[in-house]
Amino acid sequence: MTAKRKLIPLLPSTANSQRPTVLLSPMEEVNDPAFRMICKKAGAALTCTPLYSPLSPVPIILEDKPILQIFGPKELLQASSLELLADFMNRYDSKVSGWDFNLGCPATNAKQRSFGAYLTDVKAVEEIIKFMRSKTKKHLSMKIRKSPLSDDFLKIAEKYCDAISIHPRTREQGYSGEPDIKWAKAFKKKTKIPVIYSGNVDEINYKEFLKTFDYVMIGRKAIGHPEIFYHIVNSQTSTVNRQRPVGLGFKDYLILAEKYNVPWRIIKFQAMQFTKGDRGSRRKREKLIRVKDIEELKEIFFK
Secondary structure: OOOOOOOOOOOOOOOOOOOEEEEEEOOOOOOOOHHHHHHHHHHEEEEEEEOOOOOOOOOOOOOOEEEEEOOOOOHHHHHHHHHHHHHHHHHHHHHHOOOEEEEEOOOOOHHHHHOHHHHHOOHHHHHHHHHHHHOOOOOEEEEEEEEHHHHHHHHHHHHHOOOEEEEEOOOOOOOOOOHHHHHHHHHHHHOOOOOOEOOOOOOOOOHHHHHOOOEEOHHHHHOOOOOOHHHHHOOOOOOOOOOOOOOOOOOHHHHHHHOOOOOHHHHHHHHHHHHHOOOOOOHHHHHHHOOOOOOHHHHHOOO
């Protein structure tokens, strides 16, 4: 189907056209503001937030100007909730590069609360996306998984969105098993709006994916290794004897984490991830298991 609307580009026209269109995928418990800033510094074309509820009053840090991904059950359509959604979008619209509505989260709490991959009321989804479209002139997308409703969601995206993001695993697969690349390529052929691909993308295969899809997202491969974006931007695809560039290590992350008041449990998680594969990492990780606060953490990394 040909999109008749003028689509809002994901990246500004002033962006270097030679720079790979590789984004940081939205990841819960990973994409805190400090980690996103490090990934953007490393070369990610754009970053994405983890899931946020537009009904939550908790303030959001958006210095990296990310794609802000939101979620919600069909109860978002209640008048009081729509008012909160409108206020939420008005509050953050100038601080983001775009908006994304999540229909792909396979987590247990998503099933319990009927959001993400478990929001299957197509009419409700259309009303939510239509409402979001009316509240922003920024880029708008929706993220889906392989499912029997994929084509229905695509029709909604073609009416209101500027792109659609796909993950070619089912909600039952979660993040295990092989992504269905054949399905993803067939899905891309069905539409003229940009398709953002996510699923097992790395610094080796991203170019192959970009032959088919308009953008790609890197998720798990970036956990603890934001430098993957640096290597992509600089065409360094060999992983042999590769060093982490200056400014992209855990010390740099920790400085930002303190600035943004990232919760301690997230900081400790990131410390464990950043040290994977480093020389002497086993001994360092044994120490990390026992640390109880940031000051003890600094003793390991800054002494």
